[in-house]
Amino acid sequence: MAAGSSMLPAAAMRPPRERSSSWPLVDRLCYGLCWATGIGLCLIATAIVIFMLVKGIAYLRPSLFVSSPAPSLHQSQSGGFSDPIIGTLIVTAIGTVIAAPLGVAIATWLSEFARPAWLARAVESAIEMLAGVPSIVLAIFGLLILSQGFLSFLSQGAAQGSLGESFFDAGIVMSLLALPLVVGSTREALGQLPDRLREASYALGKTRSTTSRHVLLPAVRPGIASGIVLGMGRIIGDTAIVTILLGSTLKNEPVGHVPLLGTLRGTGSTLTSYVYNNSPAGEGNAHEKAYAAAFVLLMIVLALNATVTHLVNRGQAPRERRRLFLPGRLMGGSR
Amino acid sequence: MDPLMPPPIRRIALDVEPHVAPARPTPIANGSAAPVAAHAKLRRPAAQTTERMHIDSVSLAYGENWVVRDVTLPVRQGEVLALIGASGSGKTTLLRSLNRLTEITAGAARTGRITLDGRDIYELEVNDLRRRVSMVFQQPNPFPMSIYDNVAYALAEQAPPRGRRRRRTPELEQAAETALRRAGLFDEVAGDLSRSALRLSGGQQQRLCIARALAASPEVLLLDEPCSALDPISTATIEELIVDLRESVAIVIVTHNLQQAFRVADHVAFMHLGELVEYGSSEQVFNHPDRQRTRDYISGAFG
Numbered sequence: 067m068a069a070g071s072s073m074l075p076a077a078a079m080r081p082p083r084e085r086s087s088s089w090p091l092v093d094r095l096c097y098g099l100c101w102a103t104g105i106g107l108c109l110i111a112t113a114i115v116i117f118m119l120v121k122g123i124a125y126l127r128p129s130l131f132v133s134s135p136a137p138s139l140h141q142s143q144s145g146g147f148s149d150p151i152i153g154t155l156i157v158t159a160i161g162t163v164i165a166a167p168l169g170v171a172i173a174t175w176l177s178e179f180a181r182p183a184w185l186a187r188a189v190e191s192a193i194e195m196l197a198g199v200p201s202i203v204l205a206i207f208g209l210l211i212l213s214q215g216f217l218s219f220l221s222q223g224a225a226q227g228s229l230g231e232s233f234f235d236a237g238i239v240m241s242l243l244a245l246p247l248v249v250g251s252t253r254e255a256l257g258q259l260p261d262r263l264r265e266a267s268y269a270l271g272k273t274r275s276t277t278s279r280h281v282l283l284p285a286v287r288p289g290i291a292s293g294i295v296l297g298m299g300r301i302i303g304d305t306a307i308v309t310i311l312l313g314s315t316l317k318n319e320p321v322g323h324v325p326l327l328g329t330l331r332g333t334g335s336t337l338t339s340y341v342y343n344n345s346p347a348g349e350g351n352a353h354e355k356a357y358a359a360a361f362v363l364l365m366i367v368l369a370l371n372a373t374v375t376h377l378v379n380r381g382q383a384p385r386e387r388r389r390l391f392l393p394g395r396l397m398g399g400s401r
Numbered sequence: 402m403d404p405l406m407p408p409p410i411r412r413i414a415l416d417v418e419p420h421v422a423p424a425r426p427t428p429i430a431n432g433s434a435a436p437v438a439a440h441a442k443l444r445r446p447a448a449q450t451t452e453r454m455h456i457d458s459v460s461l462a463y464g465e466n467w468v469v470r471d472v473t474l475p476v477r478q479g480e481v482l483a484l485i486g487a488s489g490s491g492k493t494t495l496l497r498s499l500n501r502l503t504e505i506t507a508g509a510a511r512t513g514r515i516t517l518d519g520r521d522i523y524e525l526e527v528n529d530l531r532r533r534v535s536m537v538f539q540q541p542n543p544f545p546m547s548i549y550d551n552v553a554y555a556l557a558e559q560a561p562p563r564g565r566r567r568r569r570t571p572e573l574e575q576a577a578e579t580a581l582r583r584a585g586l587f588d589e590v591a592g593d594l595s596r597s598a599l600r601l602s603g604g605q606q607q608r609l610c611i612a613r614a615l616a617a618s619p620e621v622l623l624l625d626e627p628c629s630a631l632d633p634i635s636t637a638t639i640e641e642l643i644v645d646l647r648e649s650v651a652i653v654i655v656t657h658n659l660q661q662a663f664r665v666a667d668h669v670a671f672m673h674l675g676e677l678v679e680y681g682s683s684e685q686v687f688n689h690p691d692r693q694r695t696r697d698y699i700s701g702a703f704g
Contacts, residue, residue: 260542262538262540262542263542263544263545264505265502265505265538265542266538266542266543266544266610266613267544267554268502268505268531269500269502269531269535269536269538269614270531270532270535270554270555270613270614270617271528271529271530271531271532271533271535271617272528272554273528280554281544281554284545284546285544285545
């Protein structure tokens with residue numbers, strides 16, 4: 067630093083830093099508290115990752131990814147978690163496929179149309195409420211609806227009506243978890259678009275719907291994508307809905323003989339329910355497998371978070387979008 | 402003069418002189434085709450004009466606040482009408498009311514009548530009206546798509562044809578090229594029309610916006626301070642363009658820049674605090690204004 071600064075001209079050197087010793091005592095205490103909590107949070111996050119890394123890697127075997135779980139008290143015979151991984155993928159796919167188009171549609175309507183106003187307000191509070199409902203409540207409500215007999219095509223028939231446990235059922239209710247995140251993220255991105263983009267399109271004689279579809283939504287793709295990825299993270303991490311609406315069975319149990327459809331109508335499990343069942347609290351009590359699966363789960367969620375960060379940065383950092391929001395060249399015009 | 406200085410700058414510099422000095426060469430009135438000097442070309446009066454729009458005792462308000470009071474003005478094809486005035490004089494609001502863009506703002510109200518070819522614009526379908534009366538804004542606002550798509554989007558009735566990125570029909574390409582040529586941009590961007598419009602320079606972006614506005618062959622073109630965010634060279638290009646376009650399109654331009662109004666306009670309307678103070682040929686308004694307020698504004702006493 068000393069060598070570097072000596073090469074800089076005097077004007078480029080930094081002014082002396084403000085000293086906190088001149089601050090009032092309360093400010094200094096609070097400042098310290100801010101530092102402490104910030105560092106504490108980092109420590110906790112690091113601890114989780116390191117702990118799961120150490121525990122997880124110790125028990126992680128490649129074979130765990132490809133072998134199905136088996137009912138055995140011996141760790142060597144209880145198999146791997148290929149079924150839960152597939153289950154997680156299926157549930158996430160179904161939930162996302164439902165939530166993404168619905169969420170984008172709702173967000174576009176709220177941001178660009180929102181008439182009548184009372185309906186827009188109602189939709190807004192409904193979405194907010196949905197975002198706050200605990201997933202176990204959603205699950206119970208979903209079971210109430212989905213166990214009606216006429217919905218048995220989504221799962222399988224039961225003594226009274228429908229079983230209400232299947233990948234379809236779980237995926238549908240999971241989409242309600244992801245929906246508020248997609249709506250929120252898309253709406254925020256639409257709200258940040260400058261109004262002159264809309265005016266430019268209206269001034270060309272385009273309708274609101276053409277403008278939304280061909281100008282606004284393409285411009286907020288990164289916002290939509292990050293909402294979807296956040297929603298996927300929420301779905302992957304949920305256990306309550308899996309327990310109640312997917313059966314959380316040891317293996318994925320297809321219904322009937324149609325390959326894919328049978329699986330989707332059948333029961334199964336995801337990584338979260340696998341971790342729960344194999345933890346000391348669950349029936350399996352195979353904590354080694356639980357740690358390994360939890361580590362895989364953590365890695366998936368971290369990868370999704372990294373994707374969100376990447377998408378958001380890509381949406382804002384490049385020159386293109388900067389210039390869209392803050393057009394440069396305000397050269398004062400001609401005199 | 403510095404030989405390295407590009408011609409447009411020099412012309413602007415020369416242009417300032419004539420109307421500061423009272424002994425300005427009068428525009429060629431007989432319509433002779435010989436372009437004597439650059440500014441004479443800009444100021445050559447149009448051969449014939451037809452009234453396209455008529456603003457008839459129009460008042461406009463946002464909520465309780467009346468920003469335009471009882472303005473009556475004709476908009477003629479074959480000439481450029483400039484609206485001048487200080488900030489807050491209501492000229493932009495008046496301009497935006499001509500294609501009903503004021504409606505977007507909540508609480509906007511209007512009295513009076515605006516007609517396009519004799520028909521009240523409030524009887525026309527709004528998107529139809531806006532295709533006929535197109536607008537270019539103060540800030541260049543190209544859509545975040547390619548140059549070609551920007552123009553193609555404007556060309557389409559509502560939505561661009563399917564697979565617009567891959568399939569370009571020859572007619573569409575031809576129409577896009579024509580629009581870009583009319584805006585004087587084609588030669589600069591012809592190499593790569595699939596480039597993002599946001600990578601163009603500010604002046605190019607604004608000309609793209611003009612091309613976009615021209616693509617749907619509007620009958621009236623509204624320009625809201627189109628050069629205020631641009632450098633002198635781009636400004637000169639756009640001013641020439643405006644004068645060239647007035648034969649085929651009726652043009653209304655809002656500007657803070659008096660020299661610009663003088664250079665491009667055939668008629669000038671001076672507005673102050675929402676009222677139309679003076680309307681006349683630019684020759685008359687700039688050289689022999691009737692009203693004291695116009696005289697003060699033109700001479701820089703306020704504004």
